[in-house]
Amino acid sequence: MTSLTQRTSGLVQRRTEAIRSAAADKEKESAGEEEEIRRGEEDDDDKGDSKETRLTLMEEVLLLGLKDREGYTSFWNDCISSGLRGCMLVELALRGRLQLEPCGVRRKSLLSRKVICKSDAPTGDVLLDEALKHIKETQPPETVQSWIELLSGETWNPLKLHYQLRNVRERLAKNLVEKGVLTTEKQNFLLFDMTTHPLTNSTIKQRLVKKVQDSVLEKWVNDPHRMDKRVLALILLAHSSDVLENAFAPLQDEQYDLGMKRVHTLLELEPEKESTKPSANELMWAVVAAFTK
Secondary structure: OOOHHHHHHHHHHHHHHHHHHHOOOOOHHHHHHHHHHHHHHHHHHOOOOOOHHOHHHHHHHHHOOOOOOOOOOOOOOOOHHHHEEEEEEEEHHHHHOEEEEEOOOOOOOHHHOOOEEEEOOOOOOOHHHHHHHHHHHHHOHHHHHHHHHHHHHOEEEEEEHHHHHOOHHHHHHHHHHHHOOEEOOEEEEOEEEEOOOOOOOOOHHHHHHHHHHHHOOOOOOOOHOOOOOOHHHHHHHHHHHOHHHHHHOOOOOHHHHHHHHHHHHHHHOOOHHOOOOOOHHHHHHHHHHHHHH
C-alpha cells in the first residue's frame, strides 16, 4: 500500500513538473516573440533621425511622389494607390505584425499563401492599425494580392467594400504635416478648390532622396540580402508606385544610368527564389510578386 502511494505521489510530482516546464517554455516563447517584435520596430527606425521625423514606408513613397511646390502627386499616376497599400502590408510585416502562412510540404507559391496576423499589438499609426484590424478579423484569411485590392477598394463584391481604406493619401499627407515635413494650402483649379501639401522641410526630403540614391551608388552591395530590408522595400515599392524616377532625376547622366541599371538588377530578381533565403521577409517578397506578376 505504501509502495502504491509512493508511486502515485511520484507520478503526480512528475506531472506537476511537466506542466510547470511547459508553462515556462510557453512564457519564454511569448517573451521571445515580444522581444523580436520590439527589436524589429527599433531596427525599422532610421538611425540618424529624430523621433518626430521617422517616416513609415507609406509616407516615404508619398513624399517621393509629391511635387515639392505644388503639393500633390501627378494626376497621371494610377499606380500609387495600390502601391501605398502594398507599403502598409510590408510595414506591418517589418514590424512583426504580419506573416505568411507556412508554405507546406508542397511549397505553395507566395501569391497563393494567406496573410496571417502574428501580433495585434498597436503600432501607433492609425492607418496601419486599421489595416491590421481588418486582417486579424477576416476569416478565412486572404492572400497578399487580395488584400492590396481590398484595401484599395478594387473589388466587385459589395460585401467587402468596407475593407477599403479611404483618403489614404490625404491622411498620410496630414501625418507629414504633423511631422513638420509638409504644410497645408488651398489651390483653385478653375472648377474646384483642392487641398494641397507643399514641401516645407526640404532637409528631410533631401535625406530621403539621398538614402535611395546611395543605396544603389556609393553604398551598393550587389546583394539584396545584405541591403537594409527597409531600404530594399522602399526601392521596390517606390518603383511599383511609379515614383522612384523622382529620386534619380537630379543625378548626372552617368550616375543616373548606373543607378537605374542597379535598380533593374533588383527588379529582375525572382521573388519565389529570394523569399527562401535566410533572413528574407517572405511577405515583402510576396508583395513584390503581386506587383510584378
